[in-house]
Amino acid sequence: MRNNNSLIFPNVGRIGLYFFLFIAALYFLIPLYLILVTSFKSMAEIRWANILSLPQEINFEYWQHAWSASCTGLDCQGLQVGFWNSVRILIPSVVISVLFGALNGYAMSFWRPKGANLLMIALICGAFIPYQVMLYPLVRITNTLNIYGSLTGIVTIHVIFSLPMTTLIFRNYYLTLPMELFKAARVDGAGFCRIFISIVLPLSVPIIAVATILQVTNIWNDFLLGMIFAGKENLPMTVQLNNIVNSQLSERTYNIDMAATLLTAAVPLAVYFLSGKYFVRGIASGAVKG
CATH class of the missing domain: 1.20.5 (Single alpha-helices involved in coiled-coils or other helix-helix interfaces)
Structure with missing residues (x-):
């Protein structure tokens, strides 16, 4: 039984x-x-x-219209303008945030400078502070630095908000690597940069894939930061989508709105479909350990 x-x-x-x-x-x-x-x-x-x-x-007429002829106010060039703006924002933001996150995680894992634990706690706390709390101070700071409403300004903002999470991801991953590799390199006379470039980075491919996928998704789907800091000439695709949907004064063209929505979501969907196995592999390799 x-x-x-x-x-x-x-x-x-x-x-x-x-x-x-x-x-x-x-x-x-x-x-x-x-x-x-x-x-x-x-x-x-x-x-x-x-x-x-x-x-x-x-x-595909409605898709073509959404891409090249939809109106955002008086401008009727479609989503293509927002797409290229998003690409120009995405590439430097992802590259810089992943590189700096890797450097920070490497320094806190292997070199462990004085106050590293306190700095890590501060970064983690900063990651959970709502964006809205910091918007006005950041507007004032970027305006003082004369980068408000520019491509440099929105890239800088994305890097700042991404650093806590990317640093945490890389630090937890590097804690799983054998310390003997680091000590052996130190004995051989390798310094900070040499160890990072020759030893740590080649072992970081899985976690770099994880961080890149997360950053591409977060930055491409961003609406709030892009609307406030990008400026009129650099509005990302998500803001353009909102403008297209809300610029219709007569009949609501749901077919064009839906096509525009799918076009906006195409990049993160493609990233997940094409790179999903690398994301899972990176997580399994230690992205959530530490």
């Missing part, structure tokens, strides 16, 4: 787990499905057809 129960209950638990995962997948997939099918429907189909029904034909 005991053996029968041991055979039955694991199966019941497994079925329950699969059912929960199925419901969780539907919770995320149904909205994505609605956005996707709506982006291909004409306004007549949207008004009169079933919301779950497939479009009568696949028409």
